[in-house]
Amino acid sequence: MEDCIFCKLANGEIPTEMVYQDGLCACFRDAAPQAPVHLLLVPKVHIQSLNQLDVQESELMGHMMLKIKDIAAKEGLENGYRVVINTGADGGQTVPHLHMHILGKRSLQWPPG
Numbered sequence: 001m002e003d004c005i006f007c008k009l010a011n012g013e014i015p016t017e018m019v020y021q022d023g024l025c026a027c028f029r030d031a032a033p034q035a036p037v038h039l040l041l042v043p044k045v046h047i048q049s050l051n052q053l054d055v056q057e058s059e060l061m062g063h064m065m066l067k068i069k070d071i072a073a074k075e076g077l078e079n080g081y082r083v084v085i086n087t088g089a090d091g092g093q094t095v096p097h098l099h100m101h102i103l104g105k106r107s108l109q110w111p112p113g
């Protein structure tokens with residue numbers, strides 16, 4: 001999508017430190033980190049949120065989920081981490097491009113606010 005910041009970051013139109021990328025997804029650091037490690041894992045194709053996912057994205061989503069443990073290991077998150085997908089207004093989603101937050105390197109509280 002033309003005006004999507006995460007499309008531009010994921011596809012290299014805006015430079016960022018890539019933690020991981022392949023043909024399907026990209027992982028970069030959150031600009032306003034909420035933990036010592038705060039990454040965003042996004043699909044390279046534009047998908048607005050979980051609500052826009054279709055069955056044809058099953059493989060893509062499975063691929064991304066399976067990459068998380070490798071990214072976490074590379075970032076030294078052996079003590080654990082949290083994966084969050086904020087969805088829609090009540091979910092706290094502010095960027096309308098599906099993204100998985102990967103947070104770690106501190107003890108995270110539950111429940112979230």
Ligand code: AMP
Pocket residue numbers: 005009029030031032033040085086092093094095096
């Ligand atoms: P959410 O509120 O779940 O939609 O998360 C959006 C996240 O994107 C927030 O944690 C922001 O700090 C982060 N963010 C927004 N713009 C950028 C950017 N240009 N580069 C990296 N992270 C960003």
